[in-house]
Amino acid sequence: MSNTKKMDPINWIVKYVQEAKEEIAKISWPTRDNTIKYSLVVIGLCLVLAVFFAGLDGLLNLGLQKFITLKK
Numbered sequence: 001m002s003n004t005k006k007m008d009p010i011n012w013i014v015k016y017v018q019e020a021k022e023e024i025a026k027i028s029w030p031t032r033d034n035t036i037k038y039s040l041v042v043i044g045l046c047l048v049l050a051v052f053f054a055g056l057d058g059l060l061n062l063g064l065q066k067f068i069t070l071k072k
Contacts, residue, residue, distance in 0.1 A: 007015070030038070
């Protein structure tokens, strides 16, 4: 059996909340400018990838259509 002493639920919750507050205080939050910059980078990358995959899909579709017409 373990030598650790069990805490009652109320003390456990109080200790948990205190420790959570201490950890949240240690977080280095990004600035508003950084958040906007990184969000724009993500949106731009998503748009570039969407265009790339749409073009790739169109080329593959065209190639498949050409292949199907060769078999007729």
